[in-house]
Amino acid sequence: MKTAEDLRRLLERIDHRSYPAYKDTRGAYQFGKYVLSIDHVQGDPFAAPSRLSVKVPGKAAAFPKELYDKKHKRIALQDYLTRNFWRQTEHYSYQAKGSGKSGVISISRCGQEVLERTACKVDERSGEVTVRFEVGFPANGRTINARELIKILYDYLPPCVDKALCYPSLDPEKARRVMELSVDQAYIRSHLDEMGLVAFIANGSVLPRESGVSQRPMKGGIPFVSPSSMEVTLDLPNRGRITGMGIRKGVTLIVGGGYHGKSTLLKALETGVYPHIAGDGREYVVTEDTALKIRAEDGRSIKQTDISMFISDLPNGKNTASFETEDASGSTSQAANVVEGLEAGARTFLIDEDTSATNFMVRDELMQRVIHRDMEPITPFIERVRDLYEIFGISTVIVAGSSGAYFEVADQVVQMDRYVPKEITALAKDAAKEYPKLMLPEEKPARPSFERMVRSNPGIRSKGRVKLKTLGRDGVMLNHETIDLRYVEQLVDSEQLTSLGNIVRYLEEELFDGKKTLGQAIEEMNRRLAAQGLDVLSEGGCVAGNLAIPRKQEIYACLNRYRQLRGSGR
Known part of the structure; x- marks a missing residue:
């Protein structure tokens, strides 16, 4: 040397x-x-x-x-x-x-x-x-x-x-504390399932952020305190006994007035799929690691996706069991996001009313009377949320501020009152009894089909190279194709998007062979990442230093928004 x-x-x-x-x-x-x-x-x-x-x-x-x-x-x-x-x-x-x-x-x-x-x-x-x-x-x-x-x-x-x-x-003490925090965070995450929880928020956590452009904790932010009825206590390997709010599996509704902390709590749960550094205020906010934020996404592309459990019998006769569009509406995009989340192995959906399509989320009793079910192609989420849990094992946490329709189907209802949570499940259920009962469809949904075969794009390399450009956290350019990832909200670092661009390139060149489904190709990609880390994406033996690993759910999300994705039959 x-x-x-x-x-x-x-x-x-x-x-x-x-x-x-x-x-x-x-x-x-x-x-x-x-x-x-x-x-x-x-x-x-x-x-x-x-x-x-x-x-x-x-x-x-x-x-x-x-x-x-x-x-x-x-x-x-x-x-x-x-x-x-x-x-x-x-x-x-x-x-x-x-x-x-x-x-x-x-x-x-x-x-x-x-x-x-x-x-x-x-x-x-x-x-x-x-x-x-x-x-x-x-x-x-x-x-x-x-x-x-x-x-x-x-x-x-x-x-x-x-x-x-x-x-x-x-400083050996600082290095030791970093290790001990990681052990405690991993301990909480590994015990969520056996406790019947999808998330844990420790008492004393500071959830509000400094500003819309800063993820540092808000100075003087109100510390989180769990309602006594939802308290869970754990004995961590290093910190010892810790108490906080456990969000149980099933359907959880978060309600309250505007600016009282509903979306702040949901945002903490979204990023709780990752560990946080000491001093962040959310070190002990831990969400099960497959949890997926679902929202409407007008204008996104959808490729051969079975959305028939939510949308069927369209007036134009379009096949919703293998739905395609280059310009999705709010309802079709959110339906596709749910089904794609199911394919990606999500066990929890996180939904905010403010970023959802109203006609996808709910149809009230009066509208059901005026517009008969046979005339409406959309089966709203409220009519499927119990099925998602009871048939497919997927829990849902929903933020709602303007509609009480979900009181009837919720397992637990949490009211945010000036950033302080209160459990009001019994009160909400009693109030719901005074309103007409929700009319649910008789037919239970079948598991969507995920048989989407994929083949490579032969023009992926131009003059021997693939041009990649990361657009902050908004998207990634692959040659002249922009993959819009603005609304994939659990991507927290631009380096994750750089990795996603390289993963798309790798899949195109190594795994899209016309014999695998999209899911099979992504699962193989994930196995290689688990075995070799991000080094598997290196070209010419040089590992780039600007990559951060995304979750499997975001790999699916990126590929599902890739307009150049080619089915094996086309």
């Missing part, structure tokens, strides 16, 4: 040459206790920065095995180290001068959720730590300024590696 001195001599030799000469630096170099790899060199100083990685052997990193001997511990440690490395390098970014992106040093910016990322990897066997980051190689115009890059690699980077990635330089 080449040494750090070999790289220094090379940089001194190419100083003041034209920018492409930087490509000679690609390779691995021994820097004392770690190996620096220059994996990809940018084409010019205005292009995306160069990709680098640092590997610290297990003996040098010296992390105790107990900090990473389980997957949830390892992901938490990787998240902690990524944040440490960002804090260290932030002081040096742009200290080296030059044109374009010269001098930038960047690594993934982690949010409030703890996600598995390619930015940092701790080897489960050896304890080796790898971080992947970007550096803008300095230039004056388009002429190499190697002296400034030497500053970055020899003066700035070594202390960052030592202070951020080596256990002897860290």
